[in-house]
Amino acid sequence: SPKNINSTPQHACMVTILSASVSAFTAYMLNNKFKRRETSQNLSITIVNALLAGMVMITGVCNDVGVYSALFIGFMAGFVYMASVQILERYHIDDPIDAVTVHGVCGFFGVINVGLFSSSKGIISVQEESFQ
Numbered sequence: 001s002p003k004n005i006n007s008t009p010q011h012a013c014m015v016t017i018l019s020a021s022v023s024a025f026t027a028y029m030l031n032n033k034f035k036r037r038e039t040s041q042n043l044s045i046t047i048v049n050a051l052l053a054g055m056v057m058i059t060g061v062c063n064d065v066g067v068y069s070a071l072f073i074g075f076m077a078g079f080v081y082m083a084s085v086q087i088l089e090r091y092h093i094d095d096p097i098d099a100v101t102v103h104g105v106c107g108f109f110g111v112i113n114v115g116l117f118s119s120s121k122g123i124i125s126v127q128e129e130s131f132q
Contacts (some may be wrong), residue, residue, distance in 0.1 A: 014067075020074065022074030028047060081106060
């Protein structure tokens with residue numbers, strides 16, 4: 001029987017890096033588009049935390065997810081991270097290093113991603129063979 005390419009450590013590293021980079025790019029674009037003047041968020045901290053958010057959000061499903069799903073998870077991670085930062089700032093909740101947004105909120109959505117995007121048993125499993 002052929003070996004499942006999605007279960008290799010190289011594939012897990014690749015989709016994790018893809019998700020992190022798309023998350024950082026999404027956060028960068030959202031930061032430029034919707035930046036408020038009164039925010040205290042530094043752009044470099046935003047990019048690094050968005051990288052972490054992308055890694056946190058895909059960690060639970062990284063060994064059983066396709067490339068296209070990893071790109072979508074990265075986009076969601078950047079959006080969820082930026083939205084949660086804005087919500088915490090709106091309600092004046094102090095989170096100076098964004099640990100709640102990165103690990104709490106994105107970790108919660110990462111657990112949900114296991115049920116959504118898993119190639120074997122996910123609800124929205126995208127097979128790369130259908131795009132070739």
